[in-house]
Amino acid sequence: MNKYGIPSNALITVAGTVGVGKSTLTAELARHLGFRTSFEKVDHNPYLEKFYHDFERWSFHLQIYFLAERFKEQKKIFEAGGGFVQDRSIYEDTGIFAKMHADQGTMTQTDYETYTSLFEAMVMTPYFPHPDVLIYLEGSLPSILKRIKERGREMEIQTDPSYWEQMYKRYSDWINEFKVCPVLRLNIDEYDVHDPASMDDILWKVSNVIQKAVK
Ligand SMILES: Nc1ncnc2c1ncn2[C@@H]1O[C@H](COP(=O)(O)OP(=O)(O)O)[C@@H](O)[C@H]1O
Numbered sequence: 581m582n583k584y585g586i587p588s589n590a591l592i593t594v595a596g597t598v599g600v601g602k603s604t605l606t607a608e609l610a611r612h613l614g615f616r617t618s619f620e621k622v623d624h625n626p627y628l629e630k631f632y633h634d635f636e637r638w639s640f641h642l643q644i645y646f647l648a649e650r651f652k653e654q655k656k657i658f659e660a661g662g663g664f665v666q667d668r669s670i671y672e673d674t675g676i677f678a679k680m681h682a683d684q685g686t687m688t689q690t691d692y693e694t695y696t697s698l699f700e701a702m703v704m705t706p707y708f709p710h711p712d713v714l715i716y717l718e719g720s721l722p723s724i725l726k727r728i729k730e731r732g733r734e735m736e737i738q739t740d741p742s743y744w745e746q747m748y749k750r751y752s753d754w755i756n757e758f759k760v761c762p763v764l765r766l767n768i769d770e771y772d773v774h775d776p777a778s779m780d781d782i783l784w785k786v787s788n789v790i791q792k793a794v795k
């Protein structure tokens with residue numbers, strides 16, 4: 581246990597659209613709590629760059645790859661007994677990305693059904709503890725686009741801004757319906773990861789959400 585009363589076996593998941601600041605906050609939260617991190621693999625992802633060049637050709641492959649990677653991470657977290665901050669949830673893969681590509685026709689209906697049936701079968705296993713809290717990061721679309729640009733991943737910068745706009749809208753709808761675990765919404769203009777007082781404030785909020793959920 582830490583000064584915030586956040587259990588040492590807790591699972592904190594950070595969610596939100598691309599570029600919003602998940603990885604940055606994940607690293608800082610883990611540092612403050614002495615937790616381990618579970619990050620998405622971007623640099624060694626064998627499909628991601630190909631996918632950005634040709635959604636139709638690679639969307640199914642990429643979703644299967646992400647599903648496998650995230651499932652391995654879930655298993656690792658389960659076997660370690662928690663105490664993790666996780667960068668992005670598996671629920672976003674299916675609820676945002678796979679659905680968006682199926683709806684816009686860049687993933688076939690058959691591929692989408694195969695993917696969702698695999699996802700559902702995987703979620704129904706003991707390796708699937710729900711997060712104690714999902715921190716949802718939100719901010720204005722221009723601020724997020726600015727961050728994508730500044731981060732400098734060429735494949736994302738070259739992608740039509742309408743892709744990010746559509747994702748942004750889908751995230752707003754998705755979080756309003758999200759019921760799997762307690763949610764803490766944070767506006768990216770209202771915290772500073774480099775300010776200890778600001779991180780303290782976030783951690784107390786995390787603690788409150790977790791305490792409220794166990795009552
Ligand atoms: N609180 C913040 N204030 C200013 N810039 C930030 C903040 N958090 C993240 N960034 C910057 O925004 C970009 C995207 O952040 P990142 O954590 O990689 O986002 P995500 O993991 O959600 O895609 C990075 O360049 C990062 O340095």
Ligand SMILES: Nc1ncnc2c1ncn2[C@H]1C[C@H](O)[C@@H](COP(=O)(O)O)O1
Nearest residue numbers: 597598599620622643646673677678736
């Ligand atoms: N499930 C996914 N489908 C398509 N693309 C995805 C998925 N999960 C992540 N991505 C992409 C989006 C970004 O380009 C990178 C990393 O995401 P980030 O939000 O920057 O951590 O992978």
